[in-house]
Amino acid sequence: MRSIQVEDREIPLDKEGFLRNLGDWSPAVAEQLARAEGIELTEDHWQVIRLLQEFYREFELSPAMRPLVKYAGQHLGADKGRSIYLMQLFPPSPAKVASKIAGLPKPTNCL
Amino acid sequence: MAKRLLALCRQAPYGNALAREGLEAVLAAAAMDQAADLLFLGDGVFQLLDDQRAEAIEQKNLRRNLQALPIFGVETVHICERSLLERGIDAGQLQIPGAGLKLIADTSRFIAGYDSVLSF
Amino acid sequence: MTLHIVSKSPYSSSALTDCIGSFAEGDALLLIEDGVYALSGPASEKITISPVYCLEADTDARGLSIPENIQAIDDARWVSLCTEHNPIVSWFK
Numbered sequence: 001m002r003s004i005q006v007e008d009r010e011i012p013l014d015k016e017g018f019l020r021n022l023g024d025w026s027p028a029v030a031e032q033l034a035r036a037e038g039i040e041l042t043e044d045h046w047q048v049i050r051l052l053q054e055f056y057r058e059f060e061l062s063p064a065m066r067p068l069v070k071y072a073g074q075h076l077g078a079d080k081g082r083s084i085y086l087m088q089l090f091p092p093s094p095a096k097v098a099s100k101i102a103g104l105p106k107p108t109n110c111l
Numbered sequence: 112m113a114k115r116l117l118a119l120c121r122q123a124p125y126g127n128a129l130a131r132e133g134l135e136a137v138l139a140a141a142a143m144d145q146a147a148d149l150l151f152l153g154d155g156v157f158q159l160l161d162d163q164r165a166e167a168i169e170q171k172n173l174r175r176n177l178q179a180l181p182i183f184g185v186e187t188v189h190i191c192e193r194s195l196l197e198r199g200i201d202a203g204q205l206q207i208p209g210a211g212l213k214l215i216a217d218t219s220r221f222i223a224g225y226d227s228v229l230s231f
Numbered sequence: 232m233t234l235h236i237v238s239k240s241p242y243s244s245s246a247l248t249d250c251i252g253s254f255a256e257g258d259a260l261l262l263i264e265d266g267v268y269a270l271s272g273p274a275s276e277k278i279t280i281s282p283v284y285c286l287e288a289d290t291d292a293r294g295l296s297i298p299e300n301i302q303a304i305d306d307a308r309w310v311s312l313c314t315e316h317n318p319i320v321s322w323f324k
Binding site: 117119121122127129152153154191193217218219220222223225226227228230 | 232233245249252253255258317318322
């Protein structure tokens with residue numbers, strides 16, 4: 001089984017690298033999940049991560065790309081509600097990659 | 112011309128998986144830019160009741176999921192008026208933030224306006 | 232016009248009632264699988280709409296007789312009904 005080691009804890013992952021137990025998430029876990037994706041987290045990344053967690057609290061869903069773009073536009077402003085912006089932060093598939101780092105379940109409708 | 116797609120939602124939210132599967136199908140289609148319309152009919156209107164606390168039976172809150180419809184591009188939700196009446200539900204109590212609710216009196220004519228109809 | 236297909240018994244499911252509530256003039260109803268039990272007993276009196284078809288293989292298999300106002304059809308006729316109507320609504324469950 002896949003796992004990552006964070007602060008002496010063994011955190012289990014599914015075969016696509018999503019957390020098996022959503023309760024395992026912490027900022028340190030996010031840093032490490034991001035590194036596995038080749039991403040160094042900046043404040044811009046954290047803003048989107050918090051946004052995704054907010055989305056999940058509101059709808060109990062992980063967003064697909066289109067709703068994520070729309071939601072970012074509503075909450076972070078029009079300049080950040082663009083797929084190119086999210087694509088630069090979380091390549092190559094922002095909804096999926098950012099959901100993974102934010103500790104959300106895999107988007108069920110992420111085809 | 113794009114095909115007009117209707118999803119009939121006929122099941123109460125937690126007794127079986129169909130209500131959730133229907134919603135997931137609609138959200139998946141919407142994410143692919145194939146927005147479907149929804150018609151809540153029969154026991155399906157129970158999905159719309161407020162204040163569902165599904166965690167009490169260790170399920171995800173379907174009502175919360177429904178609130179995601181507008182952000183997925185589904186901005187109007189259709190409801191069979193007779194089904195509300197039969198179940199003693201006052202349409203005035205129902206609301207989904209960001210979505211318009213439209214009561215349908217003649218469901219047969221409404222359904223006939225679609226190219227494809229999925230029943231859940 | 233719409234082709235309605237009901238595949239559940241009216242004695243255990245709201246499918247037939249829901250369907251009849253959404254049936255318009257010019258529509259057609261096809262009973263298949265356990266939906267054919269609508270031809271038997273008190274439920275048959277609820278069927279005041281027409282035309283109503285039933286899949287003969289399913290009534291045969293279940294030992295049901297077919298009332299005069301109901302048209303028994305085979306798979307080929309089912310296919311042609313599907314091509315003659317739009318949309319098609321399956322009232323399963």
